[in-house]
Amino acid sequence: MKYFIILLAVVIVGVLWFHLTDKAEQLDPTPQETATMEENSEQDLEEIEPDVTFKVTGVNYSYNVKEMRVKKGDVVRIDFTSNLGFHDWVVDEFSAKTKTLRPGTSDSITFVADKVGTFEYYCSVGSHREQGMVGSLIVEE
Ligand SMILES: [Cu+2]
Structure with a gap:
């Protein structure tokens, strides 16, 4: 039973690790967002x-x-x-x-x-x- 709990803990940590790695990748700015900022040359008018x-x-x-x-x-x-x-x-x-x-x-x-x-x-x-x-x-x- 003790080994089973340790195995379960390892699996949970593994799943969490994958989840966090995935989130970090999503936080990177996409090339599309960079292009949008360059297009806004009339920024002063927007304000x-x-x-x-x-x-x-x-x-x-x-x-x-x-x-x-x-x-x-x-x-x-x-x-x-x-x-x-x-x-x-x-x-x-x-x-x-x-x-x-x-x-x-x-x-x-x-x-x-x-x-x-x-x-x-x-x-x-x-x-x-x-x-x-x-x-x-x-x-x-
Ligand atoms: Cu149309």
């Missing part, structure tokens, strides 16, 4: 409180928000989430573009709407834009 925030979700092939109205000069924040399929959110005139998102992931971008007019935002993945994955960003004086 400004936005004048207006839009929570946008995308599926195949549409956005839940079809039209956005802002004032010229507004700091606009887009919190974009893909609910189904691979998508991004792009508006060329303001060089605003989220990362291409896997289903169930999110990305936020901030830009200044410094031009008056109606601008099309769209998904640049595949032919999603042609399939109607678009909306209007209206910037008023």
